[in-house]
Amino acid sequence: MIRWIDRMVPHMLFCLTTLLVLFGLVMVYSSSAFRDYRRDSQKKWEEAVELAVVRATERPGHSGASDPNESIDTLREQDAIRRASMLNTFLKQIVWVLLGFVALAFAASVDYPLWGKRIGWLMLLVLGLQAALFIIPANTGLPVQSRLINGSRSWLEILKFRLQPSETAKIGLILFSSWYLARRVQKGSLTLVSTLPALPVLALSVGLILCESDKGVAVHLCLSLLLLWLLAAGGLAQVLLLGGLSTAAIGAVVATSEEARSRIIHYFTEDSFQMLHAKEAFSRGGFLGKGLGDGDAALSAYLFGAHNDFIFAVVGEELGFITTSLLVAGYLALVLLGLKVAAGCTDPFGTFLALGITILIGAQAFLNMAIVTGLAPTTGFTLPLVSYGGSSLTWTMIAMGILINISMSTHNHLLRGVNRVKPEPFGGGRMVL
């Protein structure tokens, strides 16, 4: 007798994804509308207000602000134009969400073993894209160019269409790892030595990501791979090896980058200004929140990335503890469903892939929430499925599609029924602990 809940896993996965994405749309609008509205003259605002405040706070009882009015006049004149621009971010995100659902449908309809069969080409594509980032000159204005934004060279622009190779690398490396681990299992040996040949590929990709100076992705990927290998192979030696390598990589970044060092120092000593604002936002929100669109965090000039990396703080302020804890529960449900899919799959590749995808998305979600609540040092992460950002959303949706495909596949005994068909014994494989 097959349990109905097991049969519902793909549906639940799809519904959960949809719910999160729609919730994300609402939050993206709430946190970006006013920001879009005033983006044009934001700098003027800042300067004008700073000036007034500095003067007023320095000299009690006197306000000598006369200059701000010039910028205020300009602001009013442009009001109408900027009112129209309030929807900019929201409309872009809607387009990305629609594209994301197409990607999900595509990934869910491709039989997942195909990814394993074409892994060579896939890895070539992933590494090729990453390499292209450095081969194609940056900011040239040509139809094909790489973009150097804020000192990080992580965008490939093809005819105005932007691609983030590190995002492809994430899913690519998870595919590769699952394929590789599954092969080892099928060959009957999953030892430290047998995993060594995979390392150069992983190291090359992670190294390229580090070269892009995309530290957030690198940290996230290393952590995800570490968790995957720990859960798959579980050998202490492997854990130590991977952990050592990841730590070394992170250490190298921290040692070379002034910014990364200051973030770590901030974490252990005093909150950064951004963190202070994020925490303030959570506290202002209270149990029920201030109401959608009523939050100050979304307007605050000090909370950078309120509509992407720090969207959780906006949720916290506007919708309160009740919604933030529900969101945590939502991601927990996603992780548990993913683990259930992994456990239910009889094919090692499917198991590892489901596990990898679950870890990838779960780790990103929990890390982001930990960062925004001040439990971890600040790193640039988006909240998967909720934050604004096309590349990240598309790849997450593809990953979800693959997960749904695995949950629906013929290799999954949940669908075939435990009672009717006995789970196939593991094809003579051995696990070395």
Place this chain on the structure above:
Amino acid sequence: MTESFHVLVSRRLKGAALLSLLGAGLLVWRLFDLQVIRHQAMADSGRAEKTRNITWKPKRGLILDRNQRLLVWNTEQTTLVAGPKRINRKPAELAALLAPILSVSEETLRARLESDQVEVTLKRSISEEVAARVEAEIASRSLLGLDFRKEPNRHYVKGQLAGQVLGFVNIDNQGQAGIEKAEESHLAGKEIQVHARRYNDKKVILDLDYMREVPLRGADVVLTIDETIQWIAERALGELCAEQNAKAGMAIVIEPNTGEVLALANYPFFDPERLGEYAASGEMERAKNQCITNIYEPGSTMKPFVVAAGLDCGAIAPDSIIDCEGGRRYLPPGLRSKPILDEHAMGRVPVTEVLVFSSNVGAGKIAEKIVNLDPESPSKTRFVDYLHAFGFGTRTGIELPGETKGLLTGWERWNLNDLLVTAFGTGPVMISPVGLAAAYCILANGGREVQPHVVKGYLANRNSNLYPTQVGTGRAVVNRESARLVREMLVQVVERGTGTRAKSDWYKVGGKTGTAKKVVNRVYSASHRALSFAGFAPADPPRIVVVVVIDEPDELRFGGLAAAPVFRKIVDETLAYLHVTPDFSGPAPTPDGKNVKPGKRPAGRQPLFPPPTPDGDQTPTPDKESPEEAARVAALENPDFALGRTAPSRETAPEGDRREQW
């Protein structure tokens, strides 16, 4: 050692599920801490301690003339401040160093520097030169803790032009006089409160309400004053007052139908930016807007109201004959010892002649006729009601602060003498020049009361539409016909009576002279006189009403001599500036080519103020920095400049010649 992959994996996956449950639990605990516990703490603890409201004062609005030419502008002044905790010298040493530069006493500076405030003001509104010297001291002695702050200040672009109307502000940029005071609420704008919080004693975070409530800038005030007409009036007045060494002079140009004041000139002139100098030399009287604050006996300028009242109530008819008793009327003993005298002795004459030759006896007779209209019940009230309606004994309600109420009291106890002297404008009746102008507007516009005002409207900013002030229409004081008849008589006054010096070569004008002896030490003084001329131009229909009052001139003793020429100058130049078609062809050309005829103008009534055309205003724009400023400079250099090419050049025509010509 060997286990089924499925079993193995599922066990590990249980571990993973446990791990994620732990993570989620940690997160939820953290969220609970942040959102529930700290929210309560945030609400309980004095969040107010960390926050403060900052008052954000918007920039002051500008003041513009009726064609929106700039009169008052905002600039900045420099203030020297010091942080007593940050200075690196002893207060006494620093005070001794700065005292001579700032010209502030050493003790004062020392006391300020020794205070325990965060920041003290050493001197406000310092000049650039002083600022440079202080800066040099700071640089050479490497002083710390001295800062310059910029504070808003007002710049009166046109100098002394309309100085008393514009008024001035105090050091905190608050209006103290004139329009600056009267329109303070509009000019100052709406203050907003910006909520700010401090963290770690150094970082300031704003509450974000300011994003939603954009602070309003003070509204720009548009006056009814026309810069050019104001300049015309001030120049004409200033020339005569300076020549006659008058104590004061006042001139008002007003539009009779709407009550819009086109010019309001006061001599001696007042430059708001030189307030300090005036205060030092005891000349603060200059700041007074005497058109509004001073009241005078109207003298003979009163007579047209008496005639208008008589015509309106039917006490006299246009062709009535008034007995002027040979210019000498004795009253019964006990009422008056001396007779009432006329300058120009007449017998029985028509009403017109009473005005034309300004007969005191005749005016008194008409007043008597009004009182005795109903022989059964003589009523002083009937006469006094007319005076009240013309604005005697009331305020006009002009926006400018400090208006003095006219005098018309105790009329219930008037005897015959009081009635008669009131009829020719002495004794118990007094009125301010602006009140007199408003009263002449009633005659000029056909009998309707008007509200004189100087504020035309407000602008939210330089690009917005004018938001006009609402001025109600007044009630009728006398009927149209009476007003028209009096206007005709007043034209006669200028044609052949006491006011011939007001006669213009270009326009048919009407008006009345006035000579009032001033009360000095409780008796009428023969030498202290207030001379006036009040009239309108052109005769029909009148476009402007002009009132000129000269207070205590040296030589000239009659209004017809002192004030009438000023009136004529103002009328000629103003009407030319307004493109009013001349009634006459002007004086004969002189051999040097001046006094040429003006070019042919389109006939018919034209708008009072034609909208500025794209190719320029009335005044050509010289190649200078600011058009207004340049125009003013050019106008001072060349008097005809501001009047356009067609202005009548009266300065070249000798007085004698013109007399003969007419």
